[in-house]
Amino acid sequence: MKKLILVLFFPTLLFAQEKTATVAPKQTGKYDTNKFSQMYDLLATPNMFRTASGAPGPAYYQQQADYKIDIELDDKNSRLSGSEIVTYYNNSPDTLEYLWVQLDQNQAAKNSQTPLAESQRMDQVLPVGNFANKFLKEELERGFNIEFVKDAKGNPLSYTINQTMMRINLVSPMKPGEKFSFAIKWWYNINNYRVEGGRSGYELFEKDGNKLYVIAQFYPRMAVYNDVEGWQNMQFWGTGEFTLPFGNFDVNITVPADHIMEATGELTNRSEVFTPEQVKRYELAKKTYDKPVVIVTQAEAEQAEKGFSNKKKTWKFSAKNVRDFGISTSRKFILDAMAVKLSEKTVMAVSIYPKEANPFWGETATRTVAHTLKSYSAHTFDYPYPKAVSVSAEDQGMEYPMICWNYGRPDEKGFVSDRIKYGMLGVIIHEVGHNFFPMIVNSDERQWSWMDEGLNTFLEYLTETSFDPNFPATRGPAKNIVPYMKGNQKYLEPIMSNSENIYQFGANAYGKPATGLNILRETIMGRELFDHAFKTYANRWKFKHPTPEDFFRTMEDASAVDLDWFWRGWFYSTDYTDIGVKTVKQYYVSTEASKETQAMFNRRGRKISDGEPMLYLVAEDAPDFKPELKKAMDVNSVQALSDYVNKNYTAEEKNALKSPKYFYEVEFEKPGGLIMPIIVELQFEDGTSETQKFPAQIWRRNNDTAKRVFATEKKVVKIQVDPKLETADIDVENNYWPKAETVSKFDTLEKK
Numbered sequence: 072m073k074k075l076i077l078v079l080f081f082p083t084l085l086f087a088q089e090k091t092a093t094v095a096p097k098q099t100g101k102y103d104t105n106k107f108s109q110m111y112d113l114l115a116t117p118n119m120f121r122t123a124s125g126a127p128g129p130a131y132y133q134q135q136a137d138y139k140i141d142i143e144l145d146d147k148n149s150r151l152s153g154s155e156i157v158t159y160y161n162n163s164p165d166t167l168e169y170l171w172v173q174l175d176q177n178q179a180a181k182n183s184q185t186p187l188a189e190s191q192r193m194d195q196v197l198p199v200g201n202f203a204n205k206f207l208k209e210e211l212e213r214g215f216n217i218e219f220v221k222d223a224k225g226n227p228l229s230y231t232i233n234q235t236m237m238r239i240n241l242v243s244p245m246k247p248g249e250k251f252s253f254a255i256k257w258w259y260n261i262n263n264y265r266v267e268g269g270r271s272g273y274e275l276f277e278k279d280g281n282k283l284y285v286i287a288q289f290y291p292r293m294a295v296y297n298d299v300e301g302w303q304n305m306q307f308w309g310t311g312e313f314t315l316p317f318g319n320f321d322v323n324i325t326v327p328a329d330h331i332m333e334a335t336g337e338l339t340n341r342s343e344v345f346t347p348e349q350v351k352r353y354e355l356a357k358k359t360y361d362k363p364v365v366i367v368t369q370a371e372a373e374q375a376e377k378g379f380s381n382k383k384k385t386w387k388f389s390a391k392n393v394r395d396f397g398i399s400t401s402r403k404f405i406l407d408a409m410a411v412k413l414s415e416k417t418v419m420a421v422s423i424y425p426k427e428a429n430p431f432w433g434e435t436a437t438r439t440v441a442h443t444l445k446s447y448s449a450h451t452f453d454y455p456y457p458k459a460v461s462v463s464a465e466d467q468g469m470e471y472p473m474i475c476w477n478y479g480r481p482d483e484k485g486f487v488s489d490r491i492k493y494g495m496l497g498v499i500i501h502e503v504g505h506n507f508f509p510m511i512v513n514s515d516e517r518q519w520s521w522m523d524e525g526l527n528t529f530l531e532y533l534t535e536t537s538f539d540p541n542f543p544a545t546r547g548p549a550k551n552i553v554p555y556m557k558g559n560q561k562y563l564e565p566i567m568s569n570s571e572n573i574y575q576f577g578a579n580a581y582g583k584p585a586t587g588l589n590i591l592r593e594t595i596m597g598r599e600l601f602d603h604a605f606k607t608y609a610n611r612w613k614f615k616h617p618t619p620e621d622f623f624r625t626m627e628d629a630s631a632v633d634l635d636w637f638w639r640g641w642f643y644s645t646d647y648t649d650i651g652v653k654t655v656k657q658y659y660v661s662t663e664a665s666k667e668t669q670a671m672f673n674r675r676g677r678k679i680s681d682g683e684p685m686l687y688l689v690a691e692d693a694p695d696f697k698p699e700l701k702k703a704m705d706v707n708s709v710q711a712l713s714d715y716v717n718k719n720y721t722a723e724e725k726n727a728l729k730s731p732k733y734f735y736e737v738e739f740e741k742p743g744g745l746i747m748p749i750i751v752e753l754q755f756e757d758g759t760s761e762t763q764k765f766p767a768q769i770w771r772r773n774n775d776t777a778k779r780v781f782a783t784e785k786k787v788v789k790i791q792v793d794p795k796l797e798t799a800d801i802d803v804e805n806n807y808w809p810k811a812e813t814v815s816k817f818d819t820l821e822k823k
């Protein structure tokens with residue numbers, strides 16, 4: 072069987088063009104700079120702790136820190152005092168000469184370096200109060216006051232405090248496999264977070280004089296020691312969050328007797344702190360799956376907030392395998408809860424809130440917690456803790472294991488605007504979602520904000536849109552990240568930047584990584600491959616400490632999709648996507664060509680021999696073009712073609728023949744540095760359309776332009792790149808052919 076040769080007629084440009092495409096200078100040395108090169112130059116070398124597949128290796132280890140803590144809240148003076156016994160397990164192969172303990176409260180202390188490291192400028196107009204606070208007032212007493220650090224026998228241990236980090240000097244080094252217990256006693260003044268800021272503190276209700284406490288970073292916490300950083304003892308400057316080992320906690324919390332509380336872990340003395348009626352309601356909630364059951368009622372909360380009891384009560388919580396501990400307590404709390412059925416277990420969704428949050432919170436908060444647990448579990452693993460609590464705390468959005476603080480309350484008349492409504496639903500989903508990343512998939516927040524914020528924001532987006540398809544989700548859709556990505560390069564950093572060094576934190580650590588994952592799922596990998604790989608990452612690293620490499624490698628390992636080009640561009644650079652249509656040429660089928668044309672093809676080795684039937688594709692600007700060629704092709708009217716078909720194809724093949732009538736060559740351009748698939752929509756004159764997608768690898772040998780040929784049955788009237796705005800293309804003006812109408816009208820007017 073002979074092959075029919077369709078020869079492109081493109082006399083002058085065809086070969087020249089591809090050679091003159093601009094190519095970035097190549098790097099000499101070990102690695103080339105092709106955008107598809109594997110990332111040997113960027114990733115840490117795999118080892119016995121972390122494998123090349125992205126899974127924990129055979130020598131993987133992690134340290135453990137168990138805590139027994141007693142704390143007491145002095146509500147009147149907003150002061151917290153406590154003592155703890157920490158038992159630290161050295162599971163590493165290394166001998167430790169000292170231990171590092173985190174004193175995060177010191178970030179607000181008088182000697183904190185945080186405010187000094189900020190550039191300042193003079194405010195030329197100030198309200199008197201602000202002027203007084205800024206220039207006259209003495210700074211508040213904040214930060215930890217350490218009363219003692221002792222070993223298990225009660226002998227004082229020497230220690231050194233450097234800002235937010237305390238080094239405990241060991242008398243004899245801790246060998247691999249050893250454990251060491253020590254005790255610390257401390258106190259600190261709790262901040263009014265709505266005035267002073269902070270991720271914890273209290274909110275004052277001026278009308279009734281009550282405080283609502285959200286307590287965290289309240290105890291000296293072990294730093295992480297691992298195979299990647301050694302001791303992660305980077306200071307807490309305020310932006311980069313927390314890096315903590317797992318452990319078991321027993322915490323006794325003494326507060327005024329009329330407080331209601333929630334905290335990390337299971338309450339082990341419920342009958343001592345709840346009324347018998349409240350215990351009964353709690354038992355009912357454990358069996359109620361369809362709606363929240365009110366356990367502490369608004370009437371009970373309103374009664375309590377008038378009390379200011381002088382008596383005390385101690386609440387006892389026990390938590391297994393958590394990396395941190397949070398507490399929220401107030402006289403003002405209403406409490407409701409419902410049971411949530413996951414695939415293999417039942418857990419509790421809980422909310423606590425003051426009457427000021429009702430009726431909105433009573434109606435929506437706990438149901439949102441329940442939906443979040445189901446949605447996140449479906450994308451990762453069944454939520455392993457017994458409960459998840461959402462606390463109503465104005466101006467807050469902050470996460471701890473099993474408990475989180477969330478803003479969003481109605482106004483004084485009970486009205487909730489859409490902004491508040493979706494803001495509050497979004498923040499509950501986000502903060503409850505943080506249980507998965509980083510509380511369980513325990514990444515290093517001090518170093519990489521994106522590993523928890525980005526992954527969490529991505530699942531937040533999926534959870535919001537499954538909750539309500541019209542949810543006004545801001546972070547996730549590709550088009551929403553465009554204003555950031557096309558911004559001034561001076562204010563952009565790669566996602567792979569330390570949390571403290573980022574200009575536009577929200578877009579860099581939340582929006583861009585979440586959008587990148589969404590693009591991988593919807594446009595590059597497809598949902599099935601992506602979801603399996605993402606789930607593999609979550610399951611490999613739950614209750615462990617992953618690094619970026621572990622994530623990047625697992626996503627490829629579990630999917631067989633090479634994504635090095637994507638990580639390189641989206642995570643390690645500030646490049647942006649810009650792909651457009653450069654030229655569109657329509658070709659017409661001809662059976663004849665001039666002697667010159669034939670000679671040219673012969674010179675290029677096409678071997679046009681006498682008598683062999685040839686077809687020529689002729690563009691309007693070609694020398695051989697004749698007006699009568701300008702028509703749709705019909706196989707039957709091209710004698711040589713119909714002869715060929717009749718001679719070579721079976722009846723069955725003939726019945727199945729396609730009937731292309733129009734031929735186009737489209738040249739795409741890529742002014743943007745990022746690699747993306749080319750998504751092309753062809754719109755036909757009858758109003759129908761067709762979308763074709765060319766993988767990112769189309770750019771692997773030419774980073775500037777790419778050409779594709781389209782043979783269609785219907786006449787193409789419009790071509791559009793990325794019609795659904797799914798690649799974060801920063802300039803859509805070049806996405807169309809013909810160019811946007813406004814331009815052509817203007818041109819026409821100009822010509823007239």
Ligand SMILES: [Zn+2]
Nearest residue numbers: 501505524527
């Ligand atoms: Zn977050």
